[in-house]
Amino acid sequence: MFLNLLLSLAIVGVVALATIVLRRLKNRQVRQDALWFxxxxxxxxxxxxxxxAEMARVAQVYQRAKSGTKAAIVWERTGAEQDSWFEGSNPSxxxxxxxxxxxxxxxxxxxPxxxxxxxxxxxxxxTVGAQAAAARHRHRLAATGVTP
Structure with missing residues (x-):
């Protein structure tokens, strides 16, 4: 009987600890998402x-070299694709x-x-991950009716 009680308390303790850890991780992600937003x-x-200055998204990386990166970019405002050379930079x-x-x-x-x-x-x-975090936060705001 005592062993069953001890085992039950241990299980409850593990579940409580797991719940606390998971909540903290979720809260941390929510804060990070808000920062990226x-x-x-x-x-x-x-x-x-x-x-x-203009916003562009890296569509494809053709070649990486010590001196830079060849890539195709897509301009956010127009959707036009253009070859590019990033001297001394390494976009993904x-x-x-x-x-x-x-x-x-x-x-x-x-x-030309x-x-x-x-x-x-x-x-x-x-990065793609940072954009996803900002999108998650934007979705949270929309779900609560808050406009950014």
């Missing part, structure tokens, strides 16, 4: 304040970037419209 809003405000597919740069001749692709991004011209970036 705020960062996304900051990127949008920075874009509006910087008329020469799906990254959202706030960019400055200039178009020029691409000798490898024989294209390669977008060149020099060091320091990636003004801000968000």
């Amino acid at each position: 705020g960062y996304e809003q900051h990127m949008n405000e920075l874009r509006e304040a910087s008329p020469e 597919p799906g990254d959202l970037l706030l960019l400055r740069g200039s178009a020029g001749w691409g000798p490898d692709s024989a294209s 419209n390669v977008f060149y991004v020099a060091p320091g011209q990636v003004l801000s970036s968000m």
Whole structure:
């Protein structure tokens, strides 16, 4: 009888501890999601304040080298795809970037419209995971009727 009581208390204790740990992890994720949502809003405000900067998403990375990365980007405002060269930078597919740069001749692709991004011209970036966190927070806000 005493052993059954002890076993029952142990099970209740483990369940209570697991519940506390899971709640803390969920609360941490909610806080992190809110931070990424705020960062996304900051990127949008920075874009509006910087008329020469635009948002683009990395669609595909063709080649990585010590000196930079060849990638295809898709411009957020227009949906147009463009080849690009990121000098000294290593973006990943799906990254959202706030960019400055200039178009020029691409000798490898024989294209007159390669977008060149020099060091320091990636003004801000968000990984796929950070974008997902911001989207989760946006969804939470919409579910509670709060508008950002």
